[in-house]
Amino acid sequence: xxxxxxxxxxxxxxxxxxxxxxxxxxxxxxxxxxxxxxxxxxxxxxxxxxxxxxxxxxxxxxxxxxxxxxxxxxxxxxxxxxxxxxxxxxxxxxxxxxxxxxxxxxxxxxxxxxxxxxxxxxxxxxxxxxxxxxxxxxxxxxxxxxxxxxxxxxxxxxxxxxxxxxxxxxxxxxxxxxxxxxxxxxxxxxxxxxxxxxxxxxxxxxxxxxxxxxxxxxxxxxxxxxxxxxxxxxxxxxxxxxxxxxxxxxxxxxxxxxxxxxxxxxxxxxxxxxxxxxxxxxxxxxxxxxxxxxxxxxxxxxxxxxxxxxxxxxxxxxxxxxxxxxxxxxxxxxxxxxxxxxxxxxxxxxxxxxxxxxxxxxxxxxxxxxxxxxxxxxxxxxxxxxxxxxxxxxxxxxxxxxxxxxxxxxxxxxxxxxxxxxxxxxxxxxxxxxxxxxxxxxxxxxxxxxxxxxxxxxxxxxxxxxxxxxxxxxxxxxxxxxxxxxxxxxxxxxxxxxxxxxxxxxxxxxxxxxxxxxxxxxxx
Numbered sequence: 404x405x406x407x408x409x410x411x412x413x414x415x416x417x418x419x420x421x422x423x424x425x426x427x428x429x430x431x432x433x434x435x436x437x438x439x440x441x442x443x444x445x446x447x448x449x450x451x452x453x454x455x456x457x458x459x460x461x462x463x464x465x466x467x468x469x470x471x472x473x474x475x476x477x478x479x480x481x482x483x484x485x486x487x488x489x490x491x492x493x494x495x496x497x498x499x500x501x502x503x504x505x506x507x508x509x510x511x512x513x514x515x516x517x518x519x520x521x522x523x524x525x526x527x528x529x530x531x532x533x534x535x536x537x538x539x540x541x542x543x544x545x546x547x548x549x550x551x552x553x554x555x556x557x558x559x560x561x562x563x564x565x566x567x568x569x570x571x572x573x574x575x576x577x578x579x580x581x582x583x584x585x586x587x588x589x590x591x592x593x594x595x596x597x598x599x600x601x602x603x604x605x606x607x608x609x610x611x612x613x614x615x616x617x618x619x620x621x622x623x624x625x626x627x628x629x630x631x632x633x634x635x636x637x638x639x640x641x642x643x644x645x646x647x648x649x650x651x652x653x654x655x656x657x658x659x660x661x662x663x664x665x666x667x668x669x670x671x672x673x674x675x676x677x678x679x680x681x682x683x684x685x686x687x688x689x690x691x692x693x694x695x696x697x698x699x700x701x702x703x704x705x706x707x708x709x710x711x712x713x714x715x716x717x718x719x720x721x722x723x724x725x726x727x728x729x730x731x732x733x734x735x736x737x738x739x740x741x742x743x744x745x746x747x748x749x750x751x752x753x754x755x756x757x758x759x760x761x762x763x764x765x766x767x768x769x770x771x772x773x774x775x776x777x778x779x780x781x782x783x784x785x786x787x788x789x790x791x792x793x794x795x796x797x798x799x800x801x802x803x804x805x806x807x808x809x810x811x812x813x814x815x816x817x818x819x820x821x822x823x824x825x826x827x828x829x830x831x832x833x834x835x836x837x838x839x840x841x842x843x844x845x846x847x848x849x850x851x852x853x854x855x856x857x858x859x860x861x862x863x864x865x866x867x868x869x870x871x872x873x874x875x876x877x878x879x880x881x882x883x884x885x886x887x888x889x890x891x892x893x894x895x896x897x898x899x900x901x902x903x904x905x906x907x908x909x910x911x912x913x914x915x916x917x918x919x920x921x922x923x924x925x926x927x
Contacts, residue, residue: 585643587724677912705762768887797877
């Protein structure tokens with residue numbers, strides 16, 4: 404039957420028109436809400452507050468439509484009415500793909516074209532990014548839902564499978580993180596990450612093809628179980644130590660180091676900041692830092708700590724993520740170390756040797772732009788358009804097409820134009836403040852989302868620890884800012900630091916349920 408694909412497609416449209424209409428209505432409501440938000444931001448009003456749940460409803464509705472459409476011809480079992488018809492599996496699959504294209508991909512594309520234009524960005528300039536977003540949504544929504552729908556006979560079975568996945572996933576991820584902390588080191592070989600991505604995607608494609616061609620539910624479900632086992636196994640067997648040492652080699656003779664670090668003998672200003680962790684004790688080692696040039700940064704991508712105590716076998720943390728960035732004009736920094744409680748209790752008051760290995764990733768900006776914040780809308784590098792938030796005093800919100808660029812912003816405390824509020828302590832003169840989008844640069848042509856217009860706050864998250872720790876610097880019109888963009892990576896390397904005769908108990912942090920460690924970021 405030449406028109407079999409069209410026949411099945413039309414049948415699905417007639418059967419599922421209520422779900423289709425509901426999903427399209429939610430898309431229209433979401434688009435209208437986003438446009439109102441754009442206008443509210445430009446006019447300085449509060450706008451709408453329900454856009455996040457509305458976007459979640461849009462995604463849920465699309466997933467439900469895909470689920471219903473796939474299960475319209477159930478592929479589980481062999482007693483369905485449709486199998487008595489002369490359906491060719493290739494045409495049946497093609498009809499389902501056409502349905503997803505017409506009622507998911509096309510509405511998504513139209514929505515994103517509309518929102519780009521509504522925000523003042525010409526859509527024709529961002530075709531590649533929009534196509535990239537289509538691919539991301541297919542891989543993260545359409546493929547998983549369709550694959551799971553092919554091995555479940557009803558909506559109830561599908562919901563149970565999803566709930567089971569969400570309940571199990573945190574435990575699996577937690578166990579993998581505990582067993583392989585080196586997986587958190589950034590900048591190492593992309594092979595493990597690629598395999599972790601390709602296995603679930605390949606499994607999804609294989610399950611869909613296997614179910615439509617053979618309707619072999621047992622084997623398809625076994626494939627899902629196999630993927631759930633293989634992905635953590637890849638993490639467990641990956642030789643991270645080898646990848647890390649290759650990505651962060653010892654500096655070559657004569658190589659100019661971008662940062663120098665030394666132990667800061669000063670006592671800790673505060674022992675707060677620990678958190679409860681089973682069989683772990685946390686210590687904080689203060690550091691003196693120098694050499695970071697203006698417009699440059701050094702990311703501490705990985706750390707390895709070794710402790711040698713008298714009469715005890717050496718203790719090692721193993722490689723783990725560093726989650727810290729060293730900036731210019733910052734003479735002091737710190738690292739937090741998680742130590743096995745039993746070892747700590749045995750050596751807490753003894754003088755020990757602490758050896759720290761840093762995996763450092765320097766980068767420098769090739770473009771520096773000076774701007775002055777305006778009461779009305781103003782532009783920033785990266786096609787950004789910024790204005791003061793109508794809801795949060797002293798906070799600037801910026802929009803960018805498709806993705807938020809990687810940038811660092813700085814200001815001088817002497818040039819802040821906000822009038823001091825009651826009991827607000829001023830920053831010491833000469834203090835450099837930092838902010839910007841420096842922690843999640845993303846990858847690819849665009850950041851996944853329904854709205855291709857990304858919003859990011861332009862505020863400060865680092866002011867050198869000066870003054871009252873509860874003080875949060877604000878931005879006001881007329882403040883000069885320096886924005887560093889167009890970043891280039893410098894050669895990565897390992898750096899060593901040895902501290903002799905240190906007593907770990909002097910640097911122990913107080914544990915509290917709400918405590919946090921690491922470098923904290925304040926986003927208003």
